[in-house]
Every structure is written in structure tokens, then in C-alpha cells.
Amino acid sequence: MTAKAPDAQPQPEPQRTAPLSVGIGLLGAIQNAIVPIAFVAFSSSGRGYGILAALGVGLAIIVIGGFFSYLRWRRLTYTIGAQDIRVESGVLSRAARSVPYERIQDVSLEQKLLPRLFGLVAVKFETGAGGGDDLSLAYLTEDAGEELRQLIRERRDAQAGADSGTESDAPSLSEEPAAEALFTMGPDRLFTFGLFEFSLAVFAVLAGLAQYADGFIEIGDAIDLAGAWFSDRGEEVAALGATLQILSALAGLFIVFIVGSATGMIRVFTREWGFLLERTARGFRRRRGLFTRTDVVMPIHRVQGVTIGTRALRYRFGWHNLRFVSLAQDAGSSSHVVAPFAKMEEIRPIIAAAGFDLPSDNAEWHRASKRYRTDSAIVDSLVFIITAIVTGTATLLYAPEWFLFVVSIPLVLALIAAGANLLAWRFQRHALDASQIVSTKGVLSPRSQIATRLKLHSAEIAQGPIARLRGYGTVHLGLAGGEFAIPGVPLDRAREVRREVLKTIAATDFSDIETS
Structure with missing residues (x-):
């Protein structure tokens, strides 16, 4: 009989994501069933079985979607090894990917609206190897996601210290000091920011909806009715003359301004709500988002440079934005926005914390x-x-x-x-x-x-x-x-x-x- 080596290490067990991930997939199936239900109901209007057929189609889509969501969850596992993290996925065809800890540049947490309601997060691992997330786990509980992120960082730092022959001086989670807030944006700042984010993109959406609605509402008939109304009152309209034209132009400009401002305001509040940049023992931590909440940490030594930009109108009022050029990715970009709307006196301490300085007055x-x-x-x-x-x-x-x-x-x-x-x-x-x-x-x-x-x-x-x-x-x-x-x-x-x-x-x- 062969005796087991006394120093043999037990193999890590594969783990699954949160069971509530199945519920997120089921809600997605319900969302996907809405359009087919509406199509079947409208196409069979006037027939007694139309509603039943629509409900039957919707129920079938939901059941099939929920079943495959369960299979995906069941077949998705991740293993935290001594040297790397390994993710295996796939229902019909299996795929296994592993990334060494030393290659992981950033571990970020993302919460979209539905997962956030259930207290779930998506954990994303980035290596900077050509543009996106190399690994992603959807979904873990908030505590499990934060614990996994800290564990990956500790093992990465320990491995880097072992490779260089020195002990890592990064503090453990229990020893980590309190974070220092460097920059934050409250509702007042977001409102001011939104005023400078004027956008007319909503008009393109409304034009598309108008073309789509033309199949259900005879817009041409409505235009004919409006034309008949004006022709019956031609003398009254002619009497107003230039005054009516000026008022119409002003009303049009006012509507454009209101719609454009509201569009920019909505975009700013949904993207930047709760914006908080902190200086932690492990780097810069940025959290933001109303419906999709992101939590990103940028190690200081990964910050390669800074970019300070602005736009023509906001520059006249002294507003700027600050980005860190980093090896990791942020929404597909190699630069992390750390101060989207700030004054120069607010930007100065941020770049100082990253090891940079604004040009001095006597710069050559x-x-x-x-x-x-x-x-x-x-x-x-x-x-x-x-x-x-x-x-x-x-x-x-x-x-x-x-x-x-x-x-x-x-x-x-x-x-x-x-x-x-x-x-x-x-x-x-x-x-x-x-x-x-x-x-x-x-x-x-x-x-x-x-x-x-x-x-x-x-x-x-x-x-x-x-x-x-x-x-x-x-x-x-x-x-x-x-x-x-x-x-x-x-x-x-x-x-x-x-x-x-x-x-x-x-x-x-x-x-x-x-x-x-």
C-alpha cells in the first residue's frame, strides 16, 4: 500500500455562483416573452383564442428560458487555486478558462438594476490583454463578491512578492485602514453637470418611434385633419402673420432646449449617481451608477498618466474632467474617469495622490x-x-x-x-x-x-x-x-x-x- 505524502495539499473544490442567478435569468425570459405575446395577441385580434394563444406562447418562452437559465447556472463553476482562478461554463459544449493571479490587473464589481434588487453583483477580472474582461462571474452575493475580490488581490500581491523575493506589504482586509474620500458628486453637482450635457439624441429615438407607430396610427390622416383645421381658419391665422411665426419658432427652440437638457440630465444622473472616489490602501476606488452600479479599484502603480480635458462651454465656467491612463479597462477604454466634472482645485489633490503634479508657474x-x-x-x-x-x-x-x-x-x-x-x-x-x-x-x-x-x-x-x-x-x-x-x-x-x-x-x- 502506498502511503499518501504528508505534505500533499488538498485540491480546491469548484464553487457555483449564487442560486438567485437563476431568478435573474427567469426574469430575463419574462422580459423576452413580452414582444411575442403582444405580437400574437395583435395578429389574432377579433378571435376568441387570441389571448390564450398569446399566453401559451409567452409561457413556453418563460419555461424554456428558465430551464436553460438553471442549466447555465448548474454548469458554471469557478475554482480558486493556489496560482490562478479557473472558470468552467457551457451547457452543450464546455469551456474552461484560467488566469494566473499575477496577470490580473483589476477586479471590479458591477450591479445592474435587477441583480442589484436581489443583492447580487457581477465580478469581472481584467488582464489588459486586448480590450475586455477576460473572465466574468455572474452573479455572486455582494458579500461573496467583495470577499472574492479581496482574496484575489491578496493572492496576486503575495505571488508578486514571492516572484520578486520580497514579502508583500499590502495590508490584509482586516488590517486595511479607512478609505479617504478624494472626490464626490452630490445631486447639486450632478444637476449642474447635467446642464452642460445638452443632447438631442432623444429626437432620433422619437423619429424611430414615429415610424414604428405609423403602422398602428394613421399619421397622415392626423396631418390632413390639422391642415383642414388651418384652412377653415385661414383668415385668423393670416391675421397673426409674423407674430405667429416668431412665437412658433420660439416655442420650437424652447422645446428643443427642454428636451435636450432633460436628456443630458437623465444620462448624467443614471451614470454618475452616488459618484465617490476614494484613496484606499490598495489604490483608488471609484463607485458610481443609479441603475447599473460599478465598483472599480485602480492600483496606484497601474496609473501610467493623467489627462485633464474639458469642453468649450464648460471651460468658460472653470469645469474640467480628469482621467487616469491605466493598464486596466474601464467600459472598453484604457482611461478611467476619476473626476467627470470638477474644478482645478479639486483635481490637484487627486493627481497628487497618484504621484503627479500640475505644471508650476515657472515651468519652462x-x-x-x-x-x-x-x-x-x-x-x-x-x-x-x-x-x-x-x-x-x-x-x-x-x-x-x-x-x-x-x-x-x-x-x-x-x-x-x-x-x-x-x-x-x-x-x-x-x-x-x-x-x-x-x-x-x-x-x-x-x-x-x-x-x-x-x-x-x-x-x-x-x-x-x-x-x-x-x-x-x-x-x-x-x-x-x-x-x-x-x-x-x-x-x-x-x-x-x-x-x-x-x-x-x-x-x-x-x-x-x-x-x-
Whole structure:
């Protein structure tokens, strides 16, 4: 008889998600049954068995959907191993995927409306390997989801410490200090934010609904009735004259403003409700959402750079947004929104907590080459100049009397394009100090990028044919999870930036950055 090795470790047992996940699938089946029930009921109108047939179809869809929801739950298991987490799924064909803890960059929790009502969360694991969630568990209870997230992080940190030969200094869940709130948005801030999120997307939806409703309501008949009403009262309408037209135009603009503002307001409140950014021992934790609640944690050492942006109107009132460029994904983007609507004095402590600084008052700014400014103006206006030549030639042959009018339009556009480039050049600049590099651009809506030199991976100078001839180039800086390019830099300055960045890269131990 062979004795069992005394140090053999028991194999971890596969676990299932919360049984209430079946209920979520059943509610989804009920939702999917609504349209078929309505279709059968309307198509068999006037017949006694119409309602019974519609109910029968709906019941069949619900039963089949609920059955497959149970099978999916029954066949979905996850195993928390010593080195990785493994998820097995599939009813007819099985699929098994595993991700080592060291590859997991982020573990986020998401709660859509129905799961949130049942106290369930979807746990999403991201590795940054090309765009989306590598693994997802739907659904666990809120406590189980938070416990799994903390367990994955602890094992990832422990594994990273073992690989580097040091012990991980990340605190355990019981030792973790209280979080520090860095930025929050209450109802008042959301209302102000919504005023700047004017949107007319709802009109496209209403137009689609009008086309759909035309099959049930004879809109043409309604228009004919309205036309008959106005024709019967033609003298009264004519008496109002211009006053009626002005009032109609004002009413139309008022409706557009109200609908556009309401649309933006609804979008802001549903997406940003309860927005809270905290500084925890494990990084930045962001929670937001009214119907779909998301809970994302961004480790500090994963923040590669910051982007401060704004829009034309909100910039005039001092409002900006702040994003972290990260290796992890946030709704399909490589940048995490950490302050969607904030003043600069609110942004400053956030980026300081991430290890960045706003440019100082005595920063040494450098603009793009004047030759780049001239070339950009010529290139952007060249399309309109060619258009003026082509259309002007054709007009001289077939309609000479329209020549000045036809030629003047593209020429004016060419002047506008050239002027815009000349103006934009004044606001396009960069600065390099001992620890970071900053680039700003934009006239009506400025945008700034900040990256620490320690986290840049490469530096190169790209030159096209015109740039080589004119003596400038584009400096491309390797930033994991994002792009950092400074166009039109004079060649001597570009070489200086590259030399200083490469000097920092050569003196950097990147293993210390990853485990810090």
C-alpha cells in the first residue's frame, strides 16, 4: 500500500455562483416573452383564442428560458487555486478558462438594476490583454463578491512578492485602514453637470418611434385633419402673420432646449449617481451608477498618466474632467474617469495622490516649430484651395455669372482653416522637468496630458517627408495603456527630450515600479 505524502495539499473544490442567478435569468425570459405575446395577441385580434394563444406562447418562452437559465447556472463553476482562478461554463459544449493571479490587473464589481434588487453583483477580472474582461462571474452575493475580490488581490500581491523575493506589504482586509474620500458628486453637482450635457439624441429615438407607430396610427390622416383645421381658419391665422411665426419658432427652440437638457440630465444622473472616489490602501476606488452600479479599484502603480480635458462651454465656467491612463479597462477604454466634472482645485489633490503634479508657474514651456505651424496651415487650407480652383474653372465654362460666389466660399474656408492653425499653435506647448513631462493643446477646449518620466517605456522621433525637409518631428513616448505624442517639435528640442527621457528609463528598475 502506498502511503499518501504528508505534505500533499488538498485540491480546491469548484464553487457555483449564487442560486438567485437563476431568478435573474427567469426574469430575463419574462422580459423576452413580452414582444411575442403582444405580437400574437395583435395578429389574432377579433378571435376568441387570441389571448390564450398569446399566453401559451409567452409561457413556453418563460419555461424554456428558465430551464436553460438553471442549466447555465448548474454548469458554471469557478475554482480558486493556489496560482490562478479557473472558470468552467457551457451547457452543450464546455469551456474552461484560467488566469494566473499575477496577470490580473483589476477586479471590479458591477450591479445592474435587477441583480442589484436581489443583492447580487457581477465580478469581472481584467488582464489588459486586448480590450475586455477576460473572465466574468455572474452573479455572486455582494458579500461573496467583495470577499472574492479581496482574496484575489491578496493572492496576486503575495505571488508578486514571492516572484520578486520580497514579502508583500499590502495590508490584509482586516488590517486595511479607512478609505479617504478624494472626490464626490452630490445631486447639486450632478444637476449642474447635467446642464452642460445638452443632447438631442432623444429626437432620433422619437423619429424611430414615429415610424414604428405609423403602422398602428394613421399619421397622415392626423396631418390632413390639422391642415383642414388651418384652412377653415385661414383668415385668423393670416391675421397673426409674423407674430405667429416668431412665437412658433420660439416655442420650437424652447422645446428643443427642454428636451435636450432633460436628456443630458437623465444620462448624467443614471451614470454618475452616488459618484465617490476614494484613496484606499490598495489604490483608488471609484463607485458610481443609479441603475447599473460599478465598483472599480485602480492600483496606484497601474496609473501610467493623467489627462485633464474639458469642453468649450464648460471651460468658460472653470469645469474640467480628469482621467487616469491605466493598464486596466474601464467600459472598453484604457482611461478611467476619476473626476467627470470638477474644478482645478479639486483635481490637484487627486493627481497628487497618484504621484503627479500640475505644471508650476515657472515651468519652462516650449512651443511647436513655427515651420510646423506654417506647414499645417498650408496643408489644411490646400483642400479648399483646390476645391476653389476646380469649381471656379467649371463655373467659368458653364455659369460665369456665379464665378465670384462659387469661388469665395472655399477661399473663405481656406482662410478660416489657416487662421485656426495659426491660433492653435499658440496653445500647443510642452514642458519637461526632472520628474514628468506635460503636453497641452486646444483653444476652445484645452486638453493636457501628464506622464512621469519613470513610467515611460520608450522615446522616439518620427519624421515624414515634409518634416525631414523642414527640420521638425513628432516625439512619441511609450506609455503603457495609452498614447503620448508631441507633434511639430523642433529637431534639436526633440532630441533633447528623447535624450532626457531615455536617461531616466536607463536608470529605472521597472520591477520596483510594478511591485511598489
